[in-house]
Amino acid sequence: MEALTPEDPPRIGPFRLLGRLGTGGMGRVYLARSEGGRTVAVKVVHAQLASESAFRLRFAREVAALERVGDTGTAPVIDSDTEAEAPWVAVSYVPGPSLRAAVDDLGLLPARSVRTLAGGLGRALEHIHAAGIVHRDLKPSNILLAVDGPRIIDFGIARAVDTVTDGGLTTTGAVVGSPGFMSPEQVRGERITPASDIFCVGAVLAYAATGRQPFGAADSGMHAVMFRIAHDEPDLEGLPEELGPLVRACLAKDPARRPSAADLGRTAPHDVTAWLPPALLARLGAQAAGLLDADTPAPGDDDRPRPKRRRLRTALAAACAVAVLAAGGVVAAAYWPEKTRTTDANRGTNGATDTELVPDVYLGAWEGVLEGTQDIPKATARIEIGQGGKGSKSATYVNVTGERLCMGRSVLVSADENRIVFGESDVTAGVPEGRCTPAAHQTLTVRSKDVLEWKSGAVTATFRRAKAGPEIVPAAFLGSWKHAPLTETPDDQQQLWSYGLTVSQGPAGDSLVRFERTYPKTDDETGELTGGTVHCEGTAMVGGAGTVVVVGPEDLDEQASDADCSADTTSQSLRIDTFQGKQRLLLSGMGPDGEPGEYYRE
Known part of the structure; x- marks a missing residue:
């Protein structure tokens, strides 16, 4: 939590501000308390959005819809003023870190925790969908892990922002969401239904269990990620076997084949007490004191010292921490900041921020x-x-x-x-x-x-x-190449050997080079031909691309390869020159010295 600045108001509606929680595309979020001591998160709309009448109308409608959802697996609305000069909505403050922060800081969730997460998200989505809302941006940073179960936040409000930012396209034609946690329907700009949220749940569960996004991270190229979501199978390597059927069902390309929110709600274990790993429970307890002791008046508010009250809060905080650690209790108060959040409070005079330090x-x-x-x-x-x-x-x-x-x-x-x-x-x-x-x-x-x-x-x-971004391979390398005839092979046997490769466009870290080779079967001792051929296929990840393209060792495609195949365990470099008037690709191993392979355009 960041400290308040002189430009922040001391109060918003009936709530006294305690600090800044962050700033997003819609507005600024404050930690605040009511006169009765209830802790809330108050979201205040940016002035430029507040000046848009279309946004105000949609914002009011969405707040009304949120109020119908209730508090099952969500942060319920406590109060709002959509007619204010700066419209705002106050929601119940949810104790606990985001799923993203928990995985980044403390590692993967165990399978039992992931099942409880799935069940909690399913129950929450039942209520959200029943209120006529589709979340459309369900991702790890929008899921909070409380001691008594997960909570979904920031749903519905994003739709109000869309009214301004995408010209009103909120059903078809708009691509709205976060790359890596979007459904195929979102990627294609098609009509969004509740089944879209279920696909996103599948991606979230895979992230919680493996620490990786099943279709690649955005830093590998947004368009590449979106293509994989629409066309490729998810990468679920490392996913515990017991979670496989559930996650794969959620990630079905056909919305009709995905489970319903009610189906997800029934997947949780019967006993959901102490569902979080011990290390995460310990962190919740350690954070409890900080929130309960956060009672500093806002600038301009009554700042007289209150020693008795602060001592009482410190005692309550300690008691809360002990309760969380000892019993995995039902209440914890913690704020776990995202490491990349940028706020005006840490903006320097030169425009740089603590989260934008790179020249x-x-x-x-x-x-x-x-x-x-x-x-x-x-x-x-x-x-x-x-x-x-x-x-x-x-x-x-x-x-x-x-x-x-x-x-x-x-x-x-x-x-x-x-x-x-x-x-x-x-x-x-x-x-x-x-x-x-x-x-x-x-x-x-x-x-x-x-x-x-x-x-x-x-x-x-x-x-x-x-070259950076989603397309780093020089155009000269793209396409299919065939190995030159083998000089030591008799002409009547040349057809038994075939070596080729295909280079595709994409980002670093993607498997962009595909190898195919066919060769005759031989006797292991004499080397004589025994009849028949062996066909092998594999891919290699690109690790660099300039005048030379560098790829790692081959990953054998076992489904497309014969049983006798083995992967090439040497990294390779690809270089293009001109030989006898023809463009030639030279494939050189990066291991011990050897002659490069010569390839020409097919």
Whole structure:
């Protein structure tokens, strides 16, 4: 929670403000208390939206709908004034962190907790849908984890914002939602029904259990994520087996095949007490004292000291913390701030904020060769830097060596106009699986607008600006390529061998190169042909793309490959030149030295 500033009012309606909880697209959110001591979250609409008559009308309708929902699995409306100069709505303050903050800070939820989460979300959605509301933005940051069950927040209100921001398209034609947690209907801009929320629940459950979004994160490219949602199967690697049928049913492409909210409500275990992991319960207790002791008057309000009341609050806070830790009680008071929230309170005089510390010179993608040469690299690294504050995971890195590709997110330590430092990184993907370790500290120093000097431990390299975003592969590489005839193979046997590859467009970290190979079966000892052929197919993730495209080891497509196939365990680099008047692609292994394979356009 951020402190109030002189520009904040001391009160909104009957509520005395205690601090700022955050700022979003609709307005500012304050922590407040009523005269009777009830803690609420007050949302005040931005002035530019309040000036729109269409927004005011829709906002009033949505608040009325929220009041019909009640308090089952939601934050109920306590009071509102949609006619005020700055319209506002006060909802019950929900104790507990968002699902996003809990997973980021304390790790994955166990399967039993995920089942309880599914049941709680199902019961909440029953009431929301019965009130004629479709949430349309159900994601981890809009789900709060209270001791007595999950709560859905920020539903319906987003629809009021849409009236202004998308020209009134709130049923068909509009793409509204958060990439990674949208339904196929949302991606296509089709009519949204309650079944859309069920698909989003499936994505939320997968995130809670695996820590990953089932269709990829937005930093891999929004359009790529949306394409996968509409067309691809979800990536549920690491999902506990007992959760598989439930999550897959929710993620069905056909809305008619998804379970109803009532069906979800019946999935929770019968005993939902102490449903959160012990570490999360402990954090709730530790946070309790902070909220109950948050009684500082707002600027301009009566700020006379109240020692007796504060001592009483401190005692109550301690008692609350003990109750939560000892029994997993039914009430806890905590505020768990999102690490990337930006508020005007931390905005400096130069326009920078605590969550926007990265100078523009670093923003974008950078690539360098750690071993080998630019034409024939043996180890490479890529880092794509976004905006963020200290402690945020504002960079994505990819490291490719001779035998592995590792990808992860790096935590920002510090940044100024001359140097940016990232701390230890986590691992979000790796080939082969289980072979990657978190990257060490990385320091990048400015040499020019297009060149950075990179250092990690004793390793240094020159990084150059590279293409960022959802389409990083140069156009010259795209398409299908066929291996040149094998010079040591008799002409009458050439048809037994076939090697080809196809390069697709997309972001770093996606499997953009597909290999196909067919070769004759041979005797293991003599090497003589025994009749028949072996057909193998596999893909490789792109770890860098410039004059050379770098890919990790092959991931064998077992469904498309014969049983005798094995994956190529060496990373590869792809380079294009011209030979005898023809465009040629040279495929070089990044392991021990060897002759590159020659490929030509089919």
